[in-house]
Amino acid sequence: NAAAKDGGSGGGGNGKAFTLVTPDPVAQNEFLKLAVAGVKSAAKAQGGSQKVFQSSDNDSRQQNVASAVDAAPDVIALVGFEFADIVAQQAEAHPKQQFLLVDACTKKTYKNVTCAVFREHEAVFLAGAEAGLLTKSKKVGAVDVLDTPQFRRYSEPFAAGAKKVTPGARSRTLFVGGQSPFNDAARAKDQAATLGSGGVDQVMAAAAGGNTGVFQAAKSKGFQAYGVDANQCLGSPGVVVDNVLKKTDVAVEKGIAQILDGKGGTTVSYGLKEGGMSLTGLEPGLAESKCLIAKPANKDVLQRVEELRDDIVAGKLTVDDPAA
């Protein structure tokens, strides 16, 4: 229960209060863990208190948001596209309440809704480039949770990145699907092993809770994998090349600050340029990351990737967005 509500009090008599509502249980979900970290550091920075409400389905999302609104904290932060409709509804009903919607945005704009969205495809493209440079079989692949445009942001740019640096590289994507796509490590492992058996030697692991399965397959099948959201090299040393980092913590903390400064009601997009998306390999502390990309032998790979990043930041290179 570590990730959930600590704090709760703290701060002075007129300290600020923030509530984070997650769409799913935080659990081992790196992306949500970061959001929790973000709201915590915001509370610390603002001298306020924070709460985390974890949901698991549409009913509990609605109930948690309603409950959060009833308590009227200074900012309600929500992560995940699942909240778009709910926030729109609540923002209209409670114009005084400030919302921070991370990773999605309402269709209409509201004065009291601030959005933070990510351009995941940019970082995934870079990971794909790494894969393209490292692949020996010229075959790369991705294990994706579900076949939706949102999740294709983790597979298609990966292929594009690989093809960019290695023309003629081939790619393949498999989806976990099944009865619990976000948490079925066994199926994810099976899918990854299938890719491995087909000769794929670089696999983007975008299987959410199933990523562990992908890494386990990497170990037994001898291919290399790419993690998401946090540094997953630590949990599976020796098989993870690099990670696509989505800095939800930054988005949450910055968004809260922005709202408290009275500059809410806008949409901020985070990509490579804003430092909202990145790779572990491009971040400080790489040496301790246990990622394969940190090996001296991969220095030139990293260098090529840095060039690509600079091109994207400079607008010289645009990455196609499958969800656009």
Add this chain to the structure above:
Amino acid sequence: MTPPPEPAGDAPAVELRGITKEFPGTLANDRVDLTVRRGEIHALMGENGAGKSTLMSVLYGLQRPDAGQILLDGLEVSFASPSEAIAAGLGMVHQSFKLFPSFTVAENVVYAAEPRRFGLADRAEAVRRVAALAEEHGLAVDPAAKVGDLPVGVRQRVEILKLLYRGARTLILDEPTAVLTPAEADALFGVLRSLADEGRTVLLVTHKLREVMEGSDAVTVLRDGRVAARMRTADTSADGIAAAMTGRAVELDRMRPAGSPGGEVLSVAGLATDGVRDVSLTVRAGEIVGIAGVAGNGQSELVEAVAGLRPVAAGRVTLDGRDVTDATAAEHRAAGLAYVPEDRAAVGTAPAATIAENLAMGHHRGHGLLRPGRLREHARVLIERFGIKAASADHAAGSLSGGNLQKLVIGRELAHESSLLIVEQPTRGVDIGAVQTIHDRLVAHRDAGHAILLVSAELSEIRGLSDRVLVMYEGEIAAEFTREEADERRLGLAMAGAAAGPDGSASAPGSLAEAPVPAKEAR
């Protein structure tokens, strides 16, 4: 392989002293004493609920007595379970068959005492032993046949083989002939007699006076859990036993007056269905037509086809002038059919539902909404009219005794006042008193102008009630008799497959006791 019965001593084979068994609210056995000599066939009689089955369960270790002693060959024993009773040389054939239908005869017989080879059950050896045992005791069965495919008479033999295989010296049989035809019953008694002659002891529960008179050496009668009479069969009469059972004089095997048939109600022409070929018959208003036959010769299939419960392959069924050949069961009922099925618990009722709900079936249609008050009133009337012994109509029907459950089914079906009533085995396992009530009701129903098609394996019942008798053999109507022609001999011959003319001048295929039971698939 059967251990020979132990040398005779002086002590009786079985002695029960002061057995008392109380169920909550019922004193099932009240200080019952019972002495059974070695080598005798001892009958235990009594009305439904008199405590016979309970007493046998106590003896066999299925129930613990509250008080009393059990002595076998003079030694006191106490059984915690049937396996201990089996080890002590007892064996029991229960009221309902306790067989595994999907197993072979041999597997059924050796169950829980299998010959082994290399730790596994030795099937070949089992078949061999069972065949030898059957041979030794003159019980014709095919050890490799699947029990589910066998007619009841053969199943009964399997039950007895089970006991003999386990070396039973004392055989307890609870209503063994309830489902047997006279021929099968005679065959069974032949076997029992030869077993008794070998020195084995037979304890027999039955409702049938004829069997007791013809087959037993001694009789004990229970009434309300107490011993009402103890006698040597030779010294008593059927009337005497009946009087001891009921506490009053009973008129046995009464021939009922003939009916006065009117117009045709049911007409079946060239009907064929599973196990039934080319059957034609008619039943008129005010007439009881009896169908006799050894179980498994197509009677049940015929009745089900006529009642719309089994698809008709060929032929025509007309009910009250309407062609109902391909009609559904509900349409049959609407056209004027009431039906008392053979199996009252599995088909005729929903034992878990209340008595009132069971009595409502069929009567619930066509009155718009169901009103609980009306249902209860309907139940009250029928309970009263048919003398069903029930504490309340809100109790589960399964709480009724067999006889009372039978009255419930018959009462419900009679109350439909349908033009045609089909009754199958109306008095199976029912005590003498109840038999008479049921017969009276059926005759009254006929006299009220209804047509009745009666299927029974009980020859006295067929003869006592029917205005005309048809005999089924191997799926066909083998013979037809008028009321006067239908004596036991002619019926018996026809049932055994002898092409008997109405004058009975046919070639008999052998004595009744050896009458071959058609080895055809039971349903």
Add this chain to the structure above:
Amino acid sequence: MSVDSALFHSALLALTPILLAALGGAICERAGVFNIGLEGMMLIGCFAAVAGSWFTGSAWLGVALAALASGAYAMILAVGTISLRGDAVVLGVALNLLAVGLTGFLLRTAFGVQGTFSDPDLAGLGGIDLGFLGPVLSGHSALVYVSWAAVAVAAVFLARHPWGLRLRGVGEAPDAAATLGVSPAKYQYLAVLTSGLLCGLAGAQLALGNVTLFSENMTAGRGWIAVVAVMLGRALPLGVLLAGLLFGVAEAVGFRLQGNGLPQQAADAAPYVVTLVALFLSTARRKRRKRPEPLVGAAS
């Protein structure tokens, strides 16, 4: 390793937990206990396997704990249905529900995490290299081979062993067995216990063999597939094996086709559709052999 051998390799892997659980279900079925709680028992096994492996450092102790825990959990079904005559379907559904709640609750209280527990130090069941068996059959965890052995043992036991005969008798006519001194309750308890143990192994294989982690509700419907396999396989060990294999191959083929343009949803649905069609065919064949049944005959 060719693509095809990989396909069958992964089909076998996916099959194993289902097969072990279905064998347990088949034995219960034969003893006359309808076990619809396979999913829950397997999930308990997953959790216990991971907990055992984590706290002792030995995957095999994890397997043992899984078998014990699922066996104990199965006793709820046994006591409820056999001794207390509760309804097997109600209890089975309750056990499935309880397992999800219980393992989730314990995951949070014992491991302090939510959703998934995995750790590089968590000992899993390694593959055994039996090169002579070829690429499809070799390289699985020991439990995979145990599951094949279990099929053979169960088949011989049920068909030929005296106890197997008694067990089947108990399932077919408990009264008849009781009158011959065979206690139906005893055999039914043992059958349910065995199904618990097998579900424990199934869970262990899933959590320590197929992957090395525990995640909430990780059985993801595999127990239900096992229930279906019991029906399709007519509760015969070999039948259950074939039914499971059919499902596993359909799933693996679905995976393959997914990469070749088949929508993921179609791949998801494929194994269920294939199983249903197999059920049609098998009942149709049986029907043709049998005569039409009367309306009032045994429940259809």
Add this chain to the structure above:
Amino acid sequence: MAVQSPAGGRAAGARLLRSPALHSVVAAVLVGALFLVGTGADPFGAYGSVVSGALGPDGIGSTLTTGTSILGLAVALALPMRAGLLNLGGDGQLVLGGISAAATGLYVPLPAPLAVLAALVAGMLAGAAYAALAAVCQNRFGVPLLVSSLLLSYPAVSFASYLARFPLKEEGSSLPQTRRLPEGVELPALGSSTVTVGLVLVVLAAGVFVFADARTATGYEIRMTGLNPRFAAYAGVDRPRLTLRLMALSGAVAGLVGAIGVLSFPYRFIDGSLTAAGHTWTGLTAALLASAAPVGTALAALFFAALDVGGLAMERATEVPRELTQVLQAVVIVFLAARLRLTWRRAAKSAPTTQGAAAAVPAGASAPAETSVRSEGDL
């Protein structure tokens, strides 16, 4: 279970006190308390927040919203169960109902109120047709309903998911969801609450079920079929037809729940959102718990809805994970399944006329199991 007249308030109260359901709830609460103490939590605080979270002014709306789905599905699944038929395909029927309602609401060119009606009807028809398919599998192909309904459910969910992600997908959205229904194509809310007319529809369905079960000939035939299918068939109940009709009805109600879900906030079909909360299982459990008796099913469904909502509130207010309420639910059922028998035993002791045969079917609870489950007789 049978037709019973209300036997006066005091007697009813006494019956409730003696009812195994109450005992089971109390026992489950105690077991839960042990869990709580074992993990160092305060049982009073935890249970207090469950109750206030579910029934307090802030929670009751959520309870009724959740209750709409759970009650609806419980009724849907109880209908066939009353005749001994287990419909395990609720998810598929629910989802097809939802996607059909969404498609109708989006593409039928009708004024808003009529479009709502059309969407509801479309949802019910889709659910009914699909459930009937499972019945056909049993009637025509001999595949037990339990299995056919379960197996058919998965492809239906996949199909709806496919529709929501491809042909019916909202343009420009990255989410697997349909467009929002046109303005006004939505179920009106009751007053200012979040509870919609959907609750009324579901309660109406439950009411019809209660009435039909106790007061109509068909209801009686269904009950008798559940208690002994051979008896019902003998008396002229056409079992295949009854199966077909009950399944269609069951699917219609499940489809209705799906349609209600789509016609309520956020007024669109979102892939996975109808089934994610597991209401089908909760509804099934409620029906099983009450042996499909209508009133008992409804009470159990509402009780479970309150536990669901209360559990979430408890998790917000205390450190206790909401899995606790899931454990509670299951423990209630385990106890009840066992208690049913215990109470029978006591009853048998006090009432001499009750005997084994009756009790072989404990209070009707085993009827669904007996018939539907044993239906694969030749396994």
